Each structure stands twice: as C-alpha cells, then as structure tokens.
Amino acid sequence: WGFLRWTWRLTYLGAIGGLAYLSYHIYQSKYPADQAEPDPSKKTLVVLGTGWGSVSLLKKLDTTNYNVIVISPRNYFLFTPLLPSCTTGTIEHRSIMEPIRNFLRHKSTAVKYYEAEATKVDYENKVVHISDDSEIKGSTSQTSVPFDMLVVGVGAENATFGIPGVRENACFLKEVGDAQQIRKRIMDCCETATFKGQSPEEVRRLLHMVVVGGGPTGVEFAGELQDFFEHDLRKWIPEITNNFHVTLVEALPNVLPMFSKNLIDYTEQTFKEETIEIRTKTMVKNVTDTYIEAEFKDAEGNKVLEKIPYGLLVWATGNAVRPMVKDLMSQIPAQKDARRGLMVNEYLVVKGTENIWAVGDCAIANYAPTAQVASQEGAFLARLFNQMAKTEDIESKLGVLSEEQSTASGKEARDEVFGKIKDLQKRLRRVKQIGPFEYSHQGSLAYIGSEKAVADISWLTGNLATGGSLTYFFWRSAYLSMCFSTRNRILVITDWIKAKVFGRDTSRE
Ligand code: FAD
Ligand code: NAI
Structure with a gap:
C-alpha cells in the first residue's frame, strides 16, 4: 500500500508539474522577444494575402533573409475547415481566427504588414498598388509598394457563373x-x-x-x-x-x-x-x-x-478568379490561355515571369483548390526562398574567397583558402538540391x-x-x-x- 500511495503521489506531482510547465510556456510565448530590424540591402519580398498559402509560407520563412512585406485586407488567418460550424454557433468565429500581427511578431526579423487590398500588380515596373478599403481611412489610403520578389496568395472569389440575382x-x-x-x-x-x-x-x-x-x-x-x-x-x-x-x-x-x-x-x-x-x-x-x-x-x-x-x-x-489576378494574367503573354487562375511551373513560378510566384486557390497547378494544397505550396516556397538566400550567401562568400586565393602569398595560405572554397562548393551543391513541388x-x-x-x-x-x-x-x-x-x-x-x-x-x- 505504501508503494502504491507513493506512486500515486509522484504521478499527481508529475501531472501538476507538467501542467505548470505547459502554462508557463504558453504564458512566456504570449509576448514575443524583441525582433531584429530588416536589412534594407536585402531583397524585398512582398506577400499578398493572409490565407492558407501565404501564412504557411510565412510560418516557415526565415525572415532574416529578406525584407518581408505582407499585404492583405484581412489582418487574421482563418481556419476555413471549421467555418461551416460558425454559421450555427457550434463554434464562435473568433475561435478559428488567428491575428496576423501576433504571428508575425514571433518571427526572428520584423515583417511589415499593411491592411490593404492589392488593387493592381504592375508587372513591368515591379510595383503593387494597394488600397485601404477599411471603414477608417487616414489621409493616405492608396499607395504603391515596390518588390523584388512577389508571392500572390489572394485565393479566389465566389463563383456565380453570371446567374442573375x-x-x-x-x-x-x-x-x-x-x-x-x-x-x-x-x-x-x-x-x-x-x-x-x-x-x-x-x-x-x-x-x-x-x-x-x-x-x-x-x-x-x-x-x-x-x-x-x-x-x-x-x-x-x-x-x-x-x-x-x-x-x-x-x-x-x-x-x-x-x-x-x-x-x-x-x-x-x-x-x-x-x-x-x-x-x-x-x-x-x-x-x-x-x-x-x-x-x-x-x-x-x-x-x-x-x-x-x-x-x-x-x-x-x-x-472564380479575382479581378486583380485576371488583370495580372492579362499583362503576361504566357498567361493568355489561362482561365481558372495563374498558371505556374513546378517551382510555383508564374509562367512567363521570373520573380512572381503563386500559391493556393489563385494558382493553377493541376491540384484541387484546397487548404491542404495551399499550405503545402506555401511550405514549399518557404523552403525554396530559404535555400535561395543561402545559395546567394554562399556564392558571394565564394566570390570573396576566389579573390583572396588569387592574392594569397605562399602555398600554405593558398591551400587554406582552397580548402574553404571546396567546403563551400560542397555546401552549395547540397543547398541547390531542391526538387520541384510535389503534392x-x-x-x-x-x-x-x-x-x-x-x-x-x-x-x-x-x-x-x-x-x-x-x-x-x-x-x-x-x-x-x-x-x-x-x-x-x-x-x-x-x-x-x-x-x-x-x-x-x-x-x-
Ligand atoms: P485563402 O485562404 O482564401 O486566402 C486568401 C487571402 O488573400 C485572404 O487573406 C484574403 O483576405 C486575401 N486577399 C484577397 N484579395 C486580396 C487582394 N486583392 N490583395 C491582398 N490580399 C487579398 N480545404 C481543405 O483542404 N479542407 C477543408 O476542410 C476545407 N474546408 C473549407 C470550408 C469552407 C467553408 C471553405 C470556403 C473552404 C474550405 N476549404 C477546405 C478550401 C480552403 O479554404 C481553400 O482552398 C484555401 O483557403 C485556399 O487558400 P489560399 O491561401 O489560396 O486562399
Ligand atoms: P465545389 O466546386 O467543390 O462544388 C460546387 C458544386 O456546385 C459543384 O458540384 C457544381 O456542380 C455545383 N453547381 C455549380 N453551379 C450550380 C448551379 N447553378 N446549380 C446547382 N449546382 C451548381 O465548391 P465548394 O464546395 O465551394 O468547394 C470549393 C473548394 O474547396 C473545393 O476544392 C473543395 O474541395 C474545397 N473544400 C473542401 C472541403 C473539405 O475537404 N471538407 C470543405 C469545403 C471546401
């Protein structure tokens, strides 16, 4: 009996300890640590939308590698699979919403968020025109945001097939x-x-x-x-x-x-x-x-x-395709046959462009328009962008080392630089090995x-x-x-x- 009593007491204490540990960690994560400021010399990556595709990308993206700007009229992520339950009050809508600010404040480097709708992507000039359509507007409610890289994750609108009423x-x-x-x-x-x-x-x-x-x-x-x-x-x-x-x-x-x-x-x-x-x-x-x-x-x-x-x-x-997406399609000759959304290649690059990617319901990649597809596409892009940043970093280091090698005096110094170059080249080959997107x-x-x-x-x-x-x-x-x-x-x-x-x-x- 003594043994059983002690076992029970220890289990009880363990459970309380576990609960306290969990509560402490939840409490700790309530307010995030200070974030590093983005480095202006890095490329600007603009992400449109805060749905399944975009948020899955942002979740896994190492934000230290880019100047990340998120633009969406919805300042929260919505867990759509449980939305039908909100129509009858089985679930309250706020239970399936996650504020985008909370999530972005937990990234290692700060991310800018604008609550606005992208009204037009000017592909030629690499600029997104945005408009604040919320109830409260300041003296500026329309502006433009330049980008080096753009991810379109704006989802789709409701199809009505032009049926009257x-x-x-x-x-x-x-x-x-x-x-x-x-x-x-x-x-x-x-x-x-x-x-x-x-x-x-x-x-x-x-x-x-x-x-x-x-x-x-x-x-x-x-x-x-x-x-x-x-x-x-x-x-x-x-x-x-x-x-x-x-x-x-x-x-x-x-x-x-x-x-x-x-x-x-x-x-x-x-x-x-x-x-x-x-x-x-x-x-x-x-x-x-x-x-x-x-x-x-x-x-x-x-x-x-x-x-x-x-x-x-x-x-x-x-x-149905959103008007903003239709407009972007009309600017790219390679998209002239696209009907249901932006045609993308196996790396989710919008066909006919080099610096625009599309994820989720606005992209046509031979998969059904589901959350499952959108989130896998977003996670793939995060991996791709993280690898691209690593590749660029290694390539620039290799450039510096080859200069060092040409100016190094003495065999020992040259061999040392050569060794470093070989190591980096090996890493570069590993990093570059990212296959196409597979659902x-x-x-x-x-x-x-x-x-x-x-x-x-x-x-x-x-x-x-x-x-x-x-x-x-x-x-x-x-x-x-x-x-x-x-x-x-x-x-x-x-x-x-x-x-x-x-x-x-x-x-x-
Ligand atoms: P969305 O999640 O729709 O996000 C689009 C984002 O873009 C939003 O943040 C929106 O505000 C923003 N946006 C819109 N216009 C602009 C603009 N002009 N500029 C900037 N931002 C813009 N799929 C499943 O796999 N399983 C399920 O159980 C499931 N259940 C569903 C239940 C319902 C009721 C619905 C409607 C859909 C369901 N789906 C489900 C499908 C799934 O929700 C979609 O496939 C998924 O949301 C697509 O993700 P997305 O990122 O492309 O778009
Ligand atoms: P859907 O495209 O899957 O289905 C629409 C249905 O409406 C079609 O069957 C079509 O025949 C019918 N329809 C069209 N016009 C009509 C008309 N005039 N009169 C009568 N019927 C008409 O659309 P849904 O359900 O909105 O789903 C959209 C996407 O989201 C799909 O890819 C779906 O797989 C995904 N989704 C997945 C869920 C899940 O996995 N549980 C839940 C909800 C959506």
Whole structure:
C-alpha cells in the first residue's frame, strides 16, 4: 500500500508539474522577444494575402533573409475547415481566427504588414498598388509598394457563373462575415415565421433553407444546419418544427463528386435519414429575393423550370478568379490561355515571369483548390526562398574567397583558402538540391451532420474510404490538430463543450 500511495503521489506531482510547465510556456510565448530590424540591402519580398498559402509560407520563412512585406485586407488567418460550424454557433468565429500581427511578431526579423487590398500588380515596373478599403481611412489610403520578389496568395472569389440575382440575394460561405450573416438570417427567418398572423405559405417559404452546390461546402453547411434544427431550434421554437426544411440543390448527378462512390451513397443516405432533401441534376438558372428558378428534366426527358421559394439561400458553387489576378494574367503573354487562375511551373513560378510566384486557390497547378494544397505550396516556397538566400550567401562568400586565393602569398595560405572554397562548393551543391513541388495528398474529410463524417484517406496500403460516427471523432481530432495555434485549439474545444452542455446560442446578433 505504501508503494502504491507513493506512486500515486509522484504521478499527481508529475501531472501538476507538467501542467505548470505547459502554462508557463504558453504564458512566456504570449509576448514575443524583441525582433531584429530588416536589412534594407536585402531583397524585398512582398506577400499578398493572409490565407492558407501565404501564412504557411510565412510560418516557415526565415525572415532574416529578406525584407518581408505582407499585404492583405484581412489582418487574421482563418481556419476555413471549421467555418461551416460558425454559421450555427457550434463554434464562435473568433475561435478559428488567428491575428496576423501576433504571428508575425514571433518571427526572428520584423515583417511589415499593411491592411490593404492589392488593387493592381504592375508587372513591368515591379510595383503593387494597394488600397485601404477599411471603414477608417487616414489621409493616405492608396499607395504603391515596390518588390523584388512577389508571392500572390489572394485565393479566389465566389463563383456565380453570371446567374442573375445571386450576388444580390444569396449568402456565400467563404469569410467570417458570411458565416455571421448566415447565422443572423437563420434566426431572422425563424423569428419572422412565428410573427403573429403570418400566412402558412409564407411560413413554409421562410423556413425553407436552400443550399445551392453539392460540393463539400454545401454538404457541410446543410449538415450543420440540420443539426442546429434538431438539437436546438425545434426545442426553443417548437412552432417551426413542421415547416423547417433544408434542401440541397446540385447540378451534377451526385453530391461530393471528389469522394469515393460508397461515401457519396453513404452521404446521400444519411441526408435522407436527417430529412435533408437532395435535388441532384438540378441547375439553378435565376434567383429572386423570394425564390430560385431551377431547371431539371422530368420523367419524359423534358426540361422543366421550377420556382422554389426560400427564406435563406446559401450559394456554394465553388471558386472564380479575382479581378486583380485576371488583370495580372492579362499583362503576361504566357498567361493568355489561362482561365481558372495563374498558371505556374513546378517551382510555383508564374509562367512567363521570373520573380512572381503563386500559391493556393489563385494558382493553377493541376491540384484541387484546397487548404491542404495551399499550405503545402506555401511550405514549399518557404523552403525554396530559404535555400535561395543561402545559395546567394554562399556564392558571394565564394566570390570573396576566389579573390583572396588569387592574392594569397605562399602555398600554405593558398591551400587554406582552397580548402574553404571546396567546403563551400560542397555546401552549395547540397543547398541547390531542391526538387520541384510535389503534392502529397493526405485525404479528404467532410462533416455530413448528425455526428457523422466521411473520409477518403491515403493509407499505407492504399485508400481508406470510411464514414460514420467513428470517422466523426477522427474528423474532430484531425481538424483540432490542424488548428493554427494552441489558443485556437483550446477555444474550439471550449466551444464544442459549451454547445454540448448549454446548446447553441439562438440570439439573432
Ligand atoms: P485563402 O485562404 O482564401 O486566402 C486568401 C487571402 O488573400 C485572404 O487573406 C484574403 O483576405 C486575401 N486577399 C484577397 N484579395 C486580396 C487582394 N486583392 N490583395 C491582398 N490580399 C487579398 N480545404 C481543405 O483542404 N479542407 C477543408 O476542410 C476545407 N474546408 C473549407 C470550408 C469552407 C467553408 C471553405 C470556403 C473552404 C474550405 N476549404 C477546405 C478550401 C480552403 O479554404 C481553400 O482552398 C484555401 O483557403 C485556399 O487558400 P489560399 O491561401 O489560396 O486562399
Ligand atoms: P465545389 O466546386 O467543390 O462544388 C460546387 C458544386 O456546385 C459543384 O458540384 C457544381 O456542380 C455545383 N453547381 C455549380 N453551379 C450550380 C448551379 N447553378 N446549380 C446547382 N449546382 C451548381 O465548391 P465548394 O464546395 O465551394 O468547394 C470549393 C473548394 O474547396 C473545393 O476544392 C473543395 O474541395 C474545397 N473544400 C473542401 C472541403 C473539405 O475537404 N471538407 C470543405 C469545403 C471546401
């Protein structure tokens, strides 16, 4: 018993010590150490955007090698995989945001950040024109920033395919503001539907939640929304129970086209059980403020245009190229055939240029526009830039040494310099050995509602396609481990616990 008691005491003390050690380190990292000032003689590296591609580059970049300037209208990084959970309040939006200033202040050499949108890249003159479009503007809100090297990581905008009424009436799901708007509209629809004297037809319209686009964004949102209804809304507002209805509209024959066939079937079956209606082979052609017009073929193969009334419309039909990127493409003759973004080579250099690189959704490199691809591309560029700086440093040292060698007097001195040159040449060969970018696909994951997820994972022996509640725990732990910081992880866990214990918040603001 004595031995057991002592073992228990030691374990207890160890756990307390471990916790204290961890807390101390978290506290210590709260305020960073002083940073070195950038060296003006070094090249200026301008990075556009603070999304997956750019932040992954900045994370691994040795900022002592360049004068780094970051330009983005968003002064935070957003962990997009958990954004659908913010539309229903399962997770609070600030839990998946990481302020870019906090992150940049931890770099060894200071990095400049301008909260602005790059309006134009002047390729010829190596200048980026920027504009401060925030609410508060100073006397200067437009200027230009010269660059030696430029990384374009501005992502993509929402595709609407020019369908009338989408921009005016639909909600998108790309940014924090979009998720907040959706959350507010869900509650507004529910409260307006219970307004005194509302007609039954209007109640049905207001409580019809339509999602257009059966890709992972649309599917995850539909799942989250149905959960919100099942777990919270119907309990707090029982009057809406019989009319609340989620419909997912998809132009192709099935949802989640990038997943395995059995997972597509599993998702469609789960949606059926959750009473989410899936309308495949249905293409939305027009949108008004109260209904969408969707085209499909009837049993005889005739095209039918149906009016579908809605209260909330969420538009998730994929990506389109940003105007600033289109403009840059038009300045480079080698990009004349590019349609979906900047064409890059295997080193992510924008084709037709020497000093511009592109990462993420704005670059076309034969990979899907995902966070996984963007972050691997960013990390690759960081390695490339670190190597390039090392190469330049070694080459300049070699230049000095060859001069020394030619002026050295005596065999011993010459041999010593020769030895140094050989060492440096060996290092240079090692440093220069950086292969082209190779994407390593880790798999695809998506939440489909009622605490189920689907996963297509690259496994040692091949591919593993799985769906269900266990996969949901895998989904949660995978996204938790991928969160940007310990702070984000703690906030997300707290939100999950809060939603489980108290339910989601149904306040409208
Ligand atoms: P973004 O992350 O979109 O970042 C673009 C950055 O550029 C932003 O900081 C923006 O403010 C800035 N910017 C925009 N215009 C300008 C300008 N003119 N000048 C300067 N800066 C500008 N992928 C996955 O792999 N797994 C997932 O689970 C997943 N879930 C997703 C869920 C949702 C709801 C969404 C919308 C996407 C999801 N994705 C997921 C896709 C993933 O988010 C994108 O592929 C990824 O964000 C692309 O990274 P990026 O760096 O190219 O662009
Ligand atoms: P998407 O491009 O994957 O899917 C859009 C869907 O909308 C397509 O299936 C298309 O057929 C449909 N569509 C287009 N126009 C339509 C119309 N008029 N009417 C009806 N349907 C129409 O877009 P999504 O889901 O926004 O994803 C964008 C990118 O982000 C993808 O690369 C995706 O893989 C990635 N992503 C990944 C996630 C994950 O891995 N869990 C989650 C969310 C996004």
